Amino acid sequence: MQWTELIVFSALFLLVTVMGFLAARWQKGDTLEHLDEWGLGGRKFGSWITWFLVGGDLYTAYTFVAVPALMFGAGALGFYALPYTVILYPLVFLPLVRMWSVSRVHGYVTPADFVKGRYGSHWLALIIAVTGIVATMPYIALQLVGLEAVLRSMGLNGSGILGHLPLFIAFLILALYTYQSGLRAPALIAFVKDILIYLVILVAIIYLPAKFGGWGEIFSDAQAKFDATPSKADGTLLTGTNQLQYATLALGSALALFLYPHSLTGILASRGRNVIKRNMVALPAYSLLLGLLALLGLVAISAGTKPIVNQATGRPDTNTIVPELFGANFPSWFAGIAFAAIGIGALVPAAIMSIAAANLWTRNVYKEYIKKSASPAEEAKQAKLASLVVKFGAVAFIVFVDPQFSIDLQLIGGVMILQTLPAVAIALYTRWFHVYGLVAGWVGGMGYGMWLLYNIGNPAIGKSHFAGSALPLGNISIFGWHPFGTSTTQIYVGMVALFVNLLVAVVVTLIANKAKWFNGTDQTDPSDYHVDEDNPRVKPVAAH
């Protein structure tokens, strides 16, 4: 047991717990009994709060442990996280302000609310909502993987169910203050999380490379390690076959990120269009941090860091690489701060994700199908309960199911959420797609994407299904015809599935237009997409 680390960690954990409970009173509205307040923090966050909140939401604990772990294991491919988070902001800059405006005029809380308003179809909205919930659940579970990696590095590495007890306690506390304070809790805690993360990474990136002989030394150590492995896909540079995979993975991930309901929650909680625009300029500060952090995966190779064996599963867990690197090379008190940064880094996104999933459940399932007459207060109550269910579902996932399953599911989740792009993102610009086209495209893209993922195996780790998201082009076949021959060039499955989705959507739309099928009623007006905060047409916050 590493007492100094544990004490520093516990002290900081206690601090954010107190903040989490007090957050309910921070910038209080008239009532917490409304989704605008509980689920979106009163829709009034300014630029600084939004920067910390969205930064804390997108750059999660799992990202902070998994990206270096991927660099440690595969080398250059893991660096896709940098292009992913650089091209992200120019891509979403224009669509996000449109989404904010239209949501503000009509009081939308979730992306599925927008789809329902745009196409007048609660069935299409249901598909989007369910996709969002299913894609978010394993993502929450993965935050627990990040938290547990830290707890196990501090010596809380028990076996069996009891080994998960510290995790369970941490999550119980999180669940309680999220229940009470809603989105205000992660918004307030995000300040602590992000300041700690910046501090730790900046110190690590200056101190550690110097300690191990500088970057030249580190890269030659890493190259020597990759050369010694039988795999040809790893190395400090990309190989001939994984360059397309690198580019499409970065692009696909960037397109997918703001389709996740929790990312949009942070955006809809902001006060106005200019808050969002300023954040699109300022958020890449986190990308720089993530790029530097990724390099720590290579530093760990030089440092000879060994992943610790997870006693609950009996396998070495590469996600412990960064905690182990910090633990072995920093004084105990600073390692404690570093562990707290990652641990609290898990709480912020987990809270926002559970709120986003709860909002989807409440608005697009409960109110739509179970209790149509639900008042705003009943909606808030339902969402609070749903957030508890979602969190304990995620804990159950980690405790009772192999964590590897969550990692597989998150991989699948990324491909799934990308299939909502036509209905959510393209619909912001045009209603050209017919509602039947969108549904058919979703079915086609989802089905094909899942089938492709199912068939990706990796004999090296003894898995024959769901072993990754890299698909050799030669494996793509259209009824037995291989358009790319036997090419071994790899591509990200999500982009292939999205292509199929769009293709099906276009074809079905053309048919539907020809047959003059009814295309739903559009509740939105073209001018809604440009409304700003001081417009009289914005819907009052938390109006009953």
Place this chain on the structure above:
Amino acid sequence: MPSDHKTGLRWSNWNLLLILPLLMLITPWFNKSEPSVFGLPFFYWYQFLFVPLGVLCVGIVYVKTKDEPVATGKPDKLGVDDLDEGAN
């Protein structure tokens, strides 16, 4: 309100700058070790350069388009100190 006319799209040529960071996805341009800087291979520091480039592109688009009329908006002229004004 003159800006409330029925157009769904507003276009500014400045928006084209948002495409520039996508050049980062052309991996053959930078998938090499040399020249290295402080021991960092070209592959890594070249991609780091895209962080400020991306910020610059988005920043220019923001500054150049913020005075365009949105559906009733006073132009955005807040100073840094006022960023969170009204949020309390």
